[in-house]
Amino acid sequence: MTKPPRRPPQPLLGHTDAPLRSKPRRRRDPSQPQLTLDPMPARVDLCLALLKSRPPKGAQWAFEVKWDGYRLVVHKEPSGVRILTRGGHDWTHLFPAIAAEARRLPVSTAILDGEAVVLDEQGRPDFGKLQKSLGGRGGNRASRDAIMMAFDLIYFDGHDIRSTELSSRRHLLEELVPAGGEEAIRLSEEIEADGDTLLRIACELGLEGIVAKDRNSPYRSGRSGEWQKIKCVQSDGFAIIGYEKSTASFGGIGRLLLAARKGGEFVYVGEVGTGFNERSAAELRELMDKLIVRKPAADTGRKRNAVFVRPELVAEIQYGGWTHDGKLRHQSYKGLRDPADNEGVYELE
Template sequence: MARRTSKKKPPDLPPLDPIPARVDPCLATLVGEPPKRPDWAFEVKWDGYRLAVHIEPGRVRILTRGGYDWTERFPTIVDVARRLAVKTAIFDGEAVVLDDKGRSDFGMLQRALGRLPSAVEARAIVFYAFDLIYLNGRDLRRLPLRERRRLLEPLVAGREGAVRLSEEVQADGDEFFRVACEHGLEGIIAKHAEKPYRSGRGEWWQKITCKRRDSFVIVGFEPSTVPDHLGRLLLAARKNDDLVYVGGCGTGWSHDLSRELHNVLASIVTKNPAVSLRRKNAVFTEPMLVAEVEYRAWTDDGKLRHASFKGIRELADDSTIFALR
């Protein structure tokens, strides 16, 4: 008897999602204390550059938070990414350099990237992956965080090279925050395990910092009494479409870094200040650079209190300049 063949049409498979050229990152909202509900997970807050690593057929791309292509700056991350067991993927994470105590150090990262003279090598840069946005033809942004982490962890967990997993900590948020601050970390991140990946700033990702830290535009400097050294940075924040002076920063750099910063700023001096300010010894610069500054609070007249320099960025690299309301 001839075998009867079925004329039933096989079910249609859902179409594959094309890999996005770029995804605006999910950003954490600054809050005063960790959430206390059980559906939140915690991670260390890394002090580095936020990056998206795109793995595509025949190439790897590394994009900054602002969408700039920095692939050539991270050759060791590219090399490891090429060998991951994926066809296509987008990893969300942070590029850092660790100090001798295992803490991320933004200044060391800048030196490894060649922004300032240093013995820190580029191969010291580590990418900590904390989310997976796309994998093998599927856009994962609709999935809750716990599902995205379930897919992420087998790909990078246990690695000790240039690509590693940013570990989740299942713990009491207050206790984890206390320990993080005691160990000199910048703070912690809290993420709601049931929420999808949403671009922009929202309450589903929260950051709790041991001290306040923000980015400000460098609009000038005051020279030190030591020739060719930096005395004080002059800083500005955004207000609508303008820059507004918010005070200065005179600590946070070594003797050698003071000279290096002075030389960098002296190369972009201008006679047209970006802010309305009269100071006897001020030297104004083009608003091309951004200072990462740690501070305790704001004064009543809108100036930074106890500001300390933590690092420098190019303005084009950074879309997080502090904005006054």
């Protein structure tokens, strides 16, 4: 039986004189799973820490230092980097070193949550130095000294990870920002210690306090209690609703009249007459005299030589506690919060 003649070998790419064509593209099998990407949120409502008097107990709680600065959220996108405040203001131009470091992070897209701080000679955050580096309250000067202490990761490489538990988010964050770094973005490290012991050490070192976080919790906006802050010295924001005149004090300010919120109203919580210097008093007086009104935002009782103002300025007040009738004890003026920082006025329960 005669075998059929063998076909001559075909060129590797077919006929050399024929145009090259790829095979028709196969349609995706609808049963085949595929990894979807989440749109990056333009802005995130932040998870806030609930103030507590003592650290919580239990193995699920992780502890960090409480950083005294401005809360920031860094958005790294293919188009560039944005740095937003808690109130949603774009402060990218104020933190060039942080923005430059964000561009170098080994990921294409990410949202980091953290705090901008300026450290003193002992490595402690100094809020006054931070404000000074920015040109004072409301300043518009780029800070070369500010760094960001990153403590959470909200979005990572195309995926919104807010529903993931904290321990997993931290694991990814530590891959981006390794512990012990000296760059403009540094990791706020978890500290393996009992909460009471860590609080005592933090207070001895002159830090503001500590933060406790539930390792199993998702990233939830607002004050849900899954993050808790415990302060060495109590310090909160109170609305300035007026001042008492004095010819013997800096700026002619005897005492500031302060208010907290209760529901949708302001409640008078006392006054503060210490903590000013000549510069801060002059700044306060200039700002308050532009906000003068006839009627106070809260009932202050009878006040001699009182000037009332619209409650638009928020003062950071350090205090030792509360009296039985709901007034501040051992209070001292610490500074004005920047409006863009969106630091809330203290809420009375």
